[in-house]
Amino acid sequence: MSEHSTVLQPGQIYDSATGDATASFERVKSSQVDTSHGAILYLEDITVSFDGFKAINNLNLDISVGELRCIIGPNGAGKTTMMDIITGKTKPTSGKVFFGQSMDLTKMTEVEIAHAGIGRKFQRPTVFEQHTVFDNLELAMKMDKRVKTTLFAKLNSEQRGKIDNILQLIRLNGQENRLAGLLSHGQKQWLEIGMLLIQEPQLILLDEPVAGMSDAETARTAELLNELRGKHSIMVVEHDMGFVTEIAQQGKVTVLHEGSVLAQGTMQQVQADEKVIEVYLGR
Numbered sequence: 001m002s003e004h005s006t007v008l009q010p011g012q013i014y015d016s017a018t019g020d021a022t023a024s025f026e027r028v029k030s031s032q033v034d035t036s037h038g039a040i041l042y043l044e045d046i047t048v049s050f051d052g053f054k055a056i057n058n059l060n061l062d063i064s065v066g067e068l069r070c071i072i073g074p075n076g077a078g079k080t081t082m083m084d085i086i087t088g089k090t091k092p093t094s095g096k097v098f099f100g101q102s103m104d105l106t107k108m109t110e111v112e113i114a115h116a117g118i119g120r121k122f123q124r125p126t127v128f129e130q131h132t133v134f135d136n137l138e139l140a141m142k143m144d145k146r147v148k149t150t151l152f153a154k155l156n157s158e159q160r161g162k163i164d165n166i167l168q169l170i171r172l173n174g175q176e177n178r179l180a181g182l183l184s185h186g187q188k189q190w191l192e193i194g195m196l197l198i199q200e201p202q203l204i205l206l207d208e209p210v211a212g213m214s215d216a217e218t219a220r221t222a223e224l225l226n227e228l229r230g231k232h233s234i235m236v237v238e239h240d241m242g243f244v245t246e247i248a249q250q251g252k253v254t255v256l257h258e259g260s261v262l263a264q265g266t267m268q269q270v271q272a273d274e275k276v277i278e279v280y281l282g283r
């Protein structure tokens, strides 16, 4: 068994926040996110110090409902740390993080944040390798905090339909009976995106989704994200500029550097920005 796979036992649920299987069917009720002012996420003056080193330094950033925001920047800029703060894995030294109008994420645990509707994909795929593609999606659906079901309840036709739709979207239709462990790296990444989507999170965070993918897989992932545009609020961190250009289109790209926003604008604007060229794109 690979270190990344989790085998579920009867009576356990998988926790998408921690990646652990836990012996409980308890669900925290997902709270309603108030997005009446148009923002899904709002980071205000965030600073994070690790032993005096400011990995995030007075960061301000907001994401609109339905936006697909690309985040770029050099290694060590604080991109992953920012996702750690949003998901509650790391607590900021100072500053506020609002999910919608009123939910302060800095006061919530990692599990509460996941249950409130923020889904995250880490860089390496974390699918259940010894289960089929279909079973992975079924398990993910049953982990949905809003659905009261058990692992062993039979799927109804609506739930099957939802899985079929996701299979199409992630380009794994026809592969549903394959063991996830036999998929290519790119296919595992898509499966994990599908497992996130099936839970209908309000905000999706993707950290380097195309790292390690073939060119063809990267192109198909760009298509997939373009299909999700407008339907979900998504934050994507990537170093692959061809990919970012494909998915950013006329949307906003944020450049992080030394824990703060260095520049923000369309891909064309940030690519022409002297500061961005100096610290990142000109390398």
Ligand SMILES: Nc1ncnc2c1ncn2[C@@H]1O[C@H](COP(=O)(O)OP(=O)(O)OP(=O)(O)O)[C@@H](O)[C@H]1O
Residues within 6 Å of the ligand: 050, 055, 073, 074, 075, 076, 077, 078, 079, 080, 081, 082
């Ligand atoms: N737990 C931690 N303790 C100490 N330093 C940390 C910790 N987590 C991150 N850092 C440091 O914070 C800085 C930002 O790291 P982070 O992983 O957020 O960068 P990144 O922008 O995601 O980079 P990359 O593009 O390489 O993934 C780095 O200098 C890193 O070494």
Ligand SMILES: [Mg+2]
Residues within 6 Å of the ligand: 079, 080, 081, 207
């Ligand atoms: Mg990172």
